[in-house]
Amino acid sequence: MNCEELREYLDACLSQELPVGTSREVLQHVEGCPRCAAELAARGRVRSALQAAVRATPVPHGLEAKVQRAVRAQHSRTRAGIYTIAVAAAAMICLAIVNLSRVKASPEEAILKKNSGRLAVVLNVGLRDHLYCAVFRKYSRQPESAAQMAAQLGPEFAGLAPLVQAKLPTDLRILQGHRCTAGGRQYVHFIMARGDRLLSLILTRKQPGESLAGGIYQAGVDRFEVVGFESRDYLAYVVSDLDAQQNLRLAASLAPAVREYLGAHLG
Amino acid sequence: MPHLPELYRTAARLLGDSAQAEDVVQETYLQAWKSFDRFQPGTNCRAWLFKILLHTIYHHRRKWFSLRRVKESEEVLEQAVARMPAVPERITEEEILRALGRVPADYRAAVLLADVEEFSYKEIAGLLNVPIGTVMSRLSRGRKLLREQLSELARSYGIGLAGQEDRSA
Numbered sequence: 001m002n003c004e005e006l007r008e009y010l011d012a013c014l015s016q017e018l019p020v021g022t023s024r025e026v027l028q029h030v031e032g033c034p035r036c037a038a039e040l041a042a043r044g045r046v047r048s049a050l051q052a053a054v055r056a057t058p059v060p061h062g063l064e065a066k067v068q069r070a071v072r073a074q075h076s077r078t079r080a081g082i083y084t085i086a087v088a089a090a091a092m093i094c095l096a097i098v099n100l101s102r103v104k105a106s107p108e109e110a111i112l113k114k115n116s117g118r119l120a121v122v123l124n125v126g127l128r129d130h131l132y133c134a135v136f137r138k139y140s141r142q143p144e145s146a147a148q149m150a151a152q153l154g155p156e157f158a159g160l161a162p163l164v165q166a167k168l169p170t171d172l173r174i175l176q177g178h179r180c181t182a183g184g185r186q187y188v189h190f191i192m193a194r195g196d197r198l199l200s201l202i203l204t205r206k207q208p209g210e211s212l213a214g215g216i217y218q219a220g221v222d223r224f225e226v227v228g229f230e231s232r233d234y235l236a237y238v239v240s241d242l243d244a245q246q247n248l249r250l251a252a253s254l255a256p257a258v259r260e261y262l263g264a265h266l267g
Numbered sequence: 268m269p270h271l272p273e274l275y276r277t278a279a280r281l282l283g284d285s286a287q288a289e290d291v292v293q294e295t296y297l298q299a300w301k302s303f304d305r306f307q308p309g310t311n312c313r314a315w316l317f318k319i320l321l322h323t324i325y326h327h328r329r330k331w332f333s334l335r336r337v338k339e340s341e342e343v344l345e346q347a348v349a350r351m352p353a354v355p356e357r358i359t360e361e362e363i364l365r366a367l368g369r370v371p372a373d374y375r376a377a378v379l380l381a382d383v384e385e386f387s388y389k390e391i392a393g394l395l396n397v398p399i400g401t402v403m404s405r406l407s408r409g410r411k412l413l414r415e416q417l418s419e420l421a422r423s424y425g426i427g428l429a430g431q432e433d434r435s436a
Contacts, residue, residue, distance in 0.1 A: 011407045015381050017388055042354040046414055047382045049358040050367065054383045056360065057276035060289060064268050067293045071300050 001029045006036050014043055122210050123219050123228045125185070126237025130200040130224070132182035134191045134239075141175065141193060149177040156266060157188050157203075163257045164190055164201060168250075172199070199240035199247075201254060203262070206235055216255065220244055227251035231262035268296065270313050274320050277379055281324055283368055291327050295320045314386065318394050321376070354414050355421040366416035374409030381406050 006029050012018045013026050030037045150158035161177045168174070176191040188203040216229045225247035227238045236258050238251035274295060278288035298319050355362075367375060380391045381402075388406075392399045 011403070011410060014410075015388065015406070043410065043414070045356075045358065046354055046363070046410070046417065049360075049363045050378070050413070051383050053360040053363045054276050054280055054367075054379065057272075057279055059272050059275050060285060063275065063289055063292065064271055066289070067268055067271065067296050070293050071296055074297055074300060 001025045003029075003033060003036055006030070006033075007039070010040060010043060013040070014047060120219065122212055122235065123217060123226045123237070125204060125210070125235060126200075126202045126228055126239055127224060127226050129180065129182045129185075129187045129189060129202050129204070130226075130237070130239035133180045133187070133189055134198050134200045143173050143175050144177070149174070152176075152178040153188065154179065159265070160188075160258070160261050161190070163261055164254060167253050167257050168192065172250075194242075197241050199238070199242065199250065201258070202237040202239065203234050203258070206230070206233055210235060216251070218244065218248055218251075229255045229259070231259050231266075233266060234262050236262075270316050271296075273313070273384060274316060277317070277384065278320060278324060280364075280367060280379055281372060281376060282327070287327065291320065291323050294323045294327070298323065311390070314390050314394065317380070317384070317386070321394055353418050355417060358417060362417060362420055363413075366413055366420055369416045370409055370412045374405050374412060377402060377405035378409040378413060382410075 006026060009018060009022060009026050013023065018026065030040055144152075146161065149161050153161060157177075157179075161174060165174055172192050172194050174190050174192050176189070178189055180187050180189050185204060185207075190201040192199040192201070212228050212230045212235065214230070216227060218225065218227045220226075223241050225240055225242060225244050227248055227250075229236050229251065236255070238247060238254060240247045240250070242250070271292065275288055275292050278291045279285055282288050282291065295316060299316055302319075367378070370378065376395065377391060380386045380394060381388075386394065388399050388402050391402045391406075395402065397405075
C-alpha cells in the first residue's frame with residue numbers, strides 16, 4: 001500500500017469501517033511512514049476535539065421538564081379521545097351483558113351467564129385493537145400491494161392474506177395487513193373497508209387464562225359489533241360498525257379459513 | 268428522557284440556534300410518543316429517535332426558512348477539498364465549533380452522526396435516507412471541509428499551525 005492508496009482509506013479507518021485485512025495494511029504502512037502517521041494523527045485529533053466539544057454542549061435548564069410536560073399534555077389529550085370511547089366501550093361490554101350471546105343458540109344459558117364477565121373481557125381484547133389501530137388512525141383508503149402486506153405481516157401470517165381476501169364479499173377489500181401493538185399486546189391485524197364502514201380481522205396469541213370455551217361469541221358495544229372465536233393458541237375477532245347480523249355473517253365466513261390456517265401453521 | 272442530550276446537541280449544531288433546537292427536540296419526542304406503537308422492540312431506539320429528529324429538522328427548516336437552501340457549488344467544494352489543510356496542534360472548543368458551523372449542513376450532519384454520535388455508515392444511510400456511498404462521500408468531504416475551516420481560522424487568528432511550537436497556551 002502506498003501513500004496515495006492509504007489516504008483513500010483514512011476516512012473509513014477513522015470510522016472503524018475498514019475490513020480487518022485492510023486495517024492491518026493501513027497500520028503497517030503508517031508504522032513506516034511518518035507523513036501518513038502525522039496525517040492520521042491530525043485527523044484523529046480533529047475527531048476527538050469535535051467529539052469533546054459537541055458532547056460538552058449543555059442541555060438548557062428545564063428542557064427535559066418542558067418536553068415531559070408537553071408529552072404528558074399530548075398523552076392526556078390522546079387518552080381523552082381514545083379512552084372516552086374505549087373505556088365506554090369496555091364498560092358497556094362488561095355491563096351490557098344482555099347483548100352478549102353465544103352464537104348458534106346454546107342450551108347452556110346458565111354457563112353463559114356465569115362466564116359473561118370473563119368472556120366480555122376476552123372480547124374486549126379485540127375491540128381495543130380495532131379502536132386503537134383502525135378507528136383512531138386515519139389509514140389511506142388505497143389498498144396496499146400484496147408485497148407490502150406480506151412484508152408487514154411477516155412469513156408466519158403472509159399466507160393468511162389471500163385466504164381472507166378469498167372469503168370476503170366482492171365489495172370488501174383488505175386495505176392493510178400488518179402487525180401492531182395496543183395496550184402492550186401484539187396483534188395481527190387486517191383492516192377492510194366498505195364505503196365509510198371500517199372492519200377489522202384481528203388475531204392475538206392467547207394469554208394464560210384466556211379462552212372463549214370453544215364457542216363463537218358476539219357483543220354489541222356502542223356502534224361497534226364484535227365477534228370472537230378461537231383456535232388452540234389464538235384469539236380471533238371480527239370487529240366493525242356494520243350491524244350485528246352483517247358482522248356475524250362476515251365472521252362466520254372467515255372463521256373456518258382462519259382456524260384452519262392457524263391450526264395448520266401456528267396452533 | 269432517553270437520549271435527550273444527544274438529540275439536543277445534534278439539533279443545536281445543525282440548526283445553529285438553541286431555541287429552535289429546543290422546539291425540534293420537543294417535537295421529536297411528541298412524534299415519537301405518537302408513533303411509539305410503530306417502534307419495533309429489539310430495534311435501535313436511539314437510531315429511531317435520531318431518524319425522527321432529522322426528519323423534524325428537515326421540515327422545521329422548510330417551515331421557518333423562506334430562504335431557499337443554497338446548494339453548495341460542487342466546484343467550490345472540490346476546490347476546498349483538493350487542498351490538504353494543515354490542522355493546528357491544539358484545537359480549542361470554540362475553534363472547532365465555529366469551524367463546524369461553517370461546514371454546509373448536509374456534510375455537517377454526516378460528520379456529527381459519524382464522529383460524535385458514532386453511528387455506523389449503514390445506520391447513517393438509514394437516518395439520512397441516502398445510499399452508503401453518499402454517506403461516505405459526505406463524511407469525507409465534511410471532515411476535509413472541517414479541517415480546512417480549522418486551518419483558516421487558525422490562520423486568521425495568527426495562530427501557529429501543525430509543526431510550529433511557538434503557540435501560546
